[in-house]
Amino acid sequence: MPEPVSLAPDAEEASETQRVVDDASETLATTPEGPDADPAALAVAGVMGPDGVLELPGAETVKAPVARWFAVQVASSCEKKVKATLEQRAVTLGVDNRILEIEIPQTPGVKIKKDGSRQSIEEKVFPGYVLVRMVLDEDTMMAVRSTPNVINFVGQEERRATGKARGHIKPRPLSRTEVDRIFKRAAEKKPVLKVDLAEGDQILVTAGPFKDFQGEVIEVSGERSKLKALLSIFGRETPVELEFSQISKQS
Template identity: 65%
Template sequence: MAYLDELGDAEETPSTPTEGRWYAVQVASGCEKRVKANLEQRKHTLDVADRIFQIEIPQTPMVKIRKDGSRQHSEEKVFPGYVLIQMIMDDEVWQVVKNTPNVINFVGAEQKRRYGRGRGHVRPMPLSPPEVERIFKQASEQEPIVKIDMAAGDKILVLSGPFKDFEGEVIEVSPERSKLKALLSIFGRDTPVELEFNQVEKQS
């Protein structure tokens, strides 16, 4: 039986014929790009491209500072393990997405099953417009994430600022602030100093 025949009284707003609704799909860890590529291909080969529109993996800029101080620019997923799909939901589209390799489930489907809302397949819950706006706004406006290959106990050399050319030892790393604390020998005394990631270089 088609899953739409087993809905019961659905509360969701029907999909807009021309735009569809956004759905979150849980996928196997590390397979987000593979799922997106497969879905882009499957929607054409299985003739549902008129109902599956955008397939997105929200990402934000990320900068990794290597041991030699060089920077590697890339992107980091905002919600690892999830892919967002804008589509018009019907039984055929549901089957195409659900049967794509590495897709686990639609977000919201299991929650409905736990609360007894439907047997077997249940209608996935679309994201609300405010949720969609918040997700993409977070991805577009978030400051670049800076990661550094350093930890407490590592020796560093300060490259810029008032403590340029000072050597020290890392005592604390704060990735969320892109800063670290280090003990520098100033006037013969070990003094804790807060530094930006891009101000230091790890010593071998």
């Protein structure tokens, strides 16, 4: 009678598989995750394939959690408040190991006050939004969404199965290209010059071809850091466009 065939794995083979799993787990524990992780190092270690999927010989394929950047819409002028509150809540709720960074892309600027003095400011590149690098799961989503002054993630609206009510927003991670573009824009954007002026204010031109002329503001263009003023040139009121940096406000 032929001997029965055993379906149990060979003890030595099972031991080898367990060793591979243990080694892979140790590698993952000491390897940085998220966008800063080195895929080549993971591939060499034999734990991640070229598509970013965790591969363990003799074990089921598992996807390792990866931190991604997400855009979050917040109430007007509440960006800094949301950043500070969410950082604290992440620690309190025990998700600070998955909510890793909270950024408000900004560029430096200068504000000219009514008395002519200058104040250094930070101008937001995308007012009304903060960027969060996080591992997306139920706990981290709830931590973000329940933070005061947070409106919602930027993403795709998912309709409810029944009824006409709006569905919830499915967060959409930013692509590497989008993230690079946002931070590059913040780094390269020219310093913003803002001035505390309004139509009817009296100004003195301090630089340029009309230096020492006085006039009245008739239009302010904050986006262009310019204004139009009526200057008395040869006895006639003449509209002239000036840079914010070329004028000071008269008391």
